[in-house]
Amino acid sequence: MTLSEIRFAGRGTRPRHPPFGATWSDSARAIAIQVDDEGSMDAIPEASTLAPETIVVILPDASRSRGILSAFGRKPIARSARCAALLLRGYVGITAELDPASRLDLVHARA
Numbered sequence: 001m002t003l004s005e006i007r008f009a010g011r012g013t014r015p016r017h018p019p020f021g022a023t024w025s026d027s028a029r030a031i032a033i034q035v036d037d038e039g040s041m042d043a044i045p046e047a048s049t050l051a052p053e054t055i056v057v058i059l060p061d062a063s064r065s066r067g068i069l070s071a072f073g074r075k076p077i078a079r080s081a082r083c084a085a086l087l088l089r090g091y092v093g094i095t096a097e098l099d100p101a102s103r104l105d106l107v108h109a110r111a
Contacts, residue, residue, distance in 0.1 A: 001095075001108065003030050003055065010034030010043045010059075019057050019108075021101035030055040035077060047090035050111035056091060057108040058082040082107035 001020050005028035008014035012034055018024050019032055033043050033056060044058065061076055079096045086094050091109035099106050 001055075001097075003028075006030040006032050006055075006057065008032050008034070011036050015059065015102065015104065017102040017104075019059075019099050019102050019104060019106050030057065032057045032059055034059045034061065041081075041085035044085050044089055047092075047109075047111040052111060054111040055108060056086065056111065057106055058086065060105040060107075076105075079105065079107055 003020045003022040005025035006018050006020070006022040007026055007028040007030070008024060009031050010033050014024065014032070014034070022028075022030070029051065031054065035041055035043050035058070044056070050056070060082075083094050083096060086107065086109045091111060094107065094109040096105070096107045098104075
């Protein structure tokens with residue numbers, strides 16, 4: 001996948017390196033989402049609420065933005081859970097892959 005810009009959504013700190021060699025931009029159409037530390041997928045919008053063909057990338061780790069757990073980094077979310085969350089919200093073209101640019105295990109789809 002090739003993206004020039006992507007915006008960050010979710011809790012916590014965005015990763016240093018954006019997925020797919022893109023640059024971080026608040027005005028980008030593609031979205032990188034980080035779920036919360038409880039594994040809740042509530043941060044993922046319904047596909048019908050986005051413009052057609054919007055790319056949504058689910059980052060592999062959950063943010064631990066609160067309390068003492070924040071000192072221990074992030075907790076990985078299974079690929080299968082991220083794929084299922086996108087499917088349940090109406091996304092198409094769901095794909096999972098290791099991104100060579102950021103070295104992140106990514107799941108992405110189109111609205």
